[in-house]
Amino acid sequence: MTETIPERLAIVRMRISQAAKRSGRDPDDVTLVVVTKTWPADVVIDAYEAGIRHFGENRAEELASKRSKVEEVLGRDSGIIWHLIGALQSRKTTLAADYADRFHALDRLKVATRLSRRLEDTEKQLPVFLEVNISGEISKAGFDCWQWEDDEEQRKKLQKVATTIQELPGLQPRGLMTMAPWLADKDRLRDIFRRTYRLSTWLDETLLSGSWSSLSMGMSDDFEMAVEEGATHVRIGRAILGPRG
Ligand SMILES: *Cc1c(COP(=O)(O)O)cnc(C)c1O
Numbered sequence: 001m002t003e004t005i006p007e008r009l010a011i012v013r014m015r016i017s018q019a020a021k022r023s024g025r026d027p028d029d030v031t032l033v034v035v036t037k038t039w040p041a042d043v044v045i046d047a048y049e050a051g052i053r054h055f056g057e058n059r060a061e062e063l064a065s066k067r068s069k070v071e072e073v074l075g076r077d078s079g080i081i082w083h084l085i086g087a088l089q090s091r092k093t094t095l096a097a098d099y100a101d102r103f104h105a106l107d108r109l110k111v112a113t114r115l116s117r118r119l120e121d122t123e124k125q126l127p128v129f130l131e132v133n134i135s136g137e138i139s140k141a142g143f144d145c146w147q148w149e150d151d152e153e154q155r156k157k158l159q160k161v162a163t164t165i166q167e168l169p170g171l172q173p174r175g176l177m178t179m180a181p182w183l184a185d186k187d188r189l190r191d192i193f194r195r196t197y198r199l200s201t202w203l204d205e206t207l208l209s210g211s212w213s214s215l216s217m218g219m220s221d222d223f224e225m226a227v228e229e230g231a232t233h234v235r236i237g238r239a240i241l242g243p244r245g
Contacts, residue, residue: 005043006050008240009034012223016234019227030227033083035219035237037062038244041069044080047240053079056104056235058086060095067099085177085216085235087131087141094118097170100126104177104216104235107131107141112165119170126170129177129216129233130162132199134192137181148199155202162203166210175214175232176200180222189222193229200230 003011017027035056036044044055044066057063067082074080084100090110096103097118106112106128119126136146143161148154166173178196180189196217204212218226220239227234238244 005046005240008242009047009050009052012236012239015224016227019224023228023230025227025230029232031233033085033216033233033235034240035085035235036066036241037086037237039241041066041073043241044070045073048074048078048080054081054083056083056085056237058084060084060088060092060099064095064099083233083235088115090114097122097124097126102127102129102174104129104233105131105141106165107143109161109164112168112171116168116170124170125172127172127174128165129175129214130158130165130173131177131179132158132196134178134196134199135181135184140179140181142178145199149195158199158203159206162207162210162212166207173210173212175212175216176203177216177233180217180219180226186225190225190229193217193222193226193231197230 016030020027020030031054033054033056034047034052037058063084081101083102083104084096085104087105088096088111093111093114097115103126131142132145133140133142134145143158145154145158165171180192200215214232215230216233218231218234220236223234223236
């Protein structure tokens, strides 16, 4: 990769925009989260100067230290929104509650209640995405939804979890998040994105309160397909920053 961050960013933005238009969507309805895990704070600042305002980190400690470093340079009102996108252990909920502006990988109620307690204490609210396992891979985190269309148990469970979460005072539900399976062919990937979109539509219609219509899916290798299938948040690292060291 010889291009600069602004050049690669322009290409990714154009690809998102074209994918949105292909499926009759407004490109402005897709939030680009640039994933800066493993990259130093300087890289965040470079991307900020290129116009990026949404940054993603997959570990709470790295988010906390990088955010602090970036704020030393840009101040606390830079307009940056920090997304925690990776799984969170329940003993790290305080860090996450204190440093994240969005959380994409909520996969356990224990984590939800702990986050909410801390957020109540600090008088904050955190928008969250529930992570769902649509592929059925055993290694995948997230609530089991791999046969949600045919399995009332899975639907009921998800509904119950979602209801519990929207009643927690510190959390603001936003929608669902999914991780595509490794090494899946294109048809299978598209099917997983489409089924996740349908699940989020179903959930949003089924629950009487809260808004669950956002959808976090798509990474460097598959974001165009995710946008075509309804993603509102794409999480992209390598396609903009280059390979991680
Ligand atoms: C690293 C990561 C991404 C971005 O991956 P790229 O392949 O670099 O685009 C997206 N989501 C999560 C949860 C990640 O950990």
